[in-house]
Amino acid sequence: MVRRQKPRRKIDFTKLKQQLNKIKKFPKNNQFQKIKDYLTQKTTFILGLVILLICISLIFTSLFWRGIHVFEGNFTTEKISFIYAGNQDNKLFLNSIREIKKIELQSQQTLTLKGKFSSTSDAKLNQLQQITVKLTNAKSKLLLEPSEPKKPSEIELTEIRIQPNTEINQLTYNSYGDILSFCLDKGNNPEKLCLQTDTNSIDAAKSSPTKATKLGKLNLEIGSQPLKVNLEGYSIAELGKKDTPENPNPIEFIFTPQSSQFEFDLTPPTTLYINLPKVTPEVSSQWLRGNLAVENVRFTRSDRTGNVEDDLEISTILEGKVRMAEQELELKPNQFFITGKPGIELLAKMRVRSQAPQGLQVRFSGRSEGIEIGLDPNFIVDSIRPSFLAKYLTKDAISALISFCGGVAGALLPLLLAAKSDEEDSNNANSP
Structure with missing residues (x-):
């Protein structure tokens, strides 16, 4: 049985057209149209605003x-001072300087020398095989050098390791004598022991309750060759001798060591003068270890007259370039480099530079709102002060x-x- 399909309902276009005409004939000022027009105007106005x-x-x-931006630079400088701001104990600072021509240590220390002694001024010393030397104050001096300068030196500074918050003050390379020198102090020390020359003032500051007891360690290998030893500010119990400002009595003798290894605890202030072997880029790049987290970095030295009001800060920068936010500045000799906070935060690499201009080559990076340069810190000649957008977009x-x-x-x-x-x-x- 076949079902009959229902016929499809036809659309009456005539009636539909009549309904549309009625809609069009709605009055223009009806409430709905007013609301629609108002919202349309408001939306356009708000979007534009x-x-x-x-x-x-x-x-x-x-x-x-401005925002905080990263900068990096490469300077050649006569001097640099900074505070080690890392958290690693016994951080390697100096590493394996061999064939040292001469080394001078200024520090308060006690050391025992075992071996043969030869002195033209004290016959009693020639009979001893061991003496205990006490360096009595921070300006006491121990100087070691080969007694026969023409022979290769066996003196080696094996390493210096430093503790957090240690200040390396006035790290300097003097090309005339190939001398590397610096002073170790406690970071942000208000007494500034490295800059003091009065032994009594230094001793009084060290005896305060806030003194730093230990800044690091110095390991020294002196070999087996005869050495010339000079002592100032010392006392030797076996000889009944001492050297004081009131009774100067420096001593010099030849020492042939029985034991060649020495370890010194470094206390503030400790000053070192190292007469380097022949400087080559390959060797010198291994002496000063980089990758140091730092703060309070300074490329300056103080020209002192004895009156604080007359002291001058002089830039020690010889040449350099610094880059920030796709911009670069080139520094001329003795221009100051000024950053905001936090400033230089990492010394990536340091080395002794024996080619002209001779000094210390330092690569660094840090963060700041901007950087400035000029021959006087109060009169800036050039600067980079990028906007906050420079962190995300090119110039x-x-x-x-x-x-x-x-x-x-x-x-x-x-x-x-x-x-x-x-x-x-x-x-x-x-x-x-």
């Missing part, structure tokens, strides 16, 4: 908000963005003001 505010914010951000992209925002703001502002004025006029016209 948001775009204008975004553009103005970007422009002001570029002009006034060209920032210029294009600001130009675009300026154009959009210039076009939107009069339109928004005109729209606001028209709305106020309409409101005034409709008000009773």
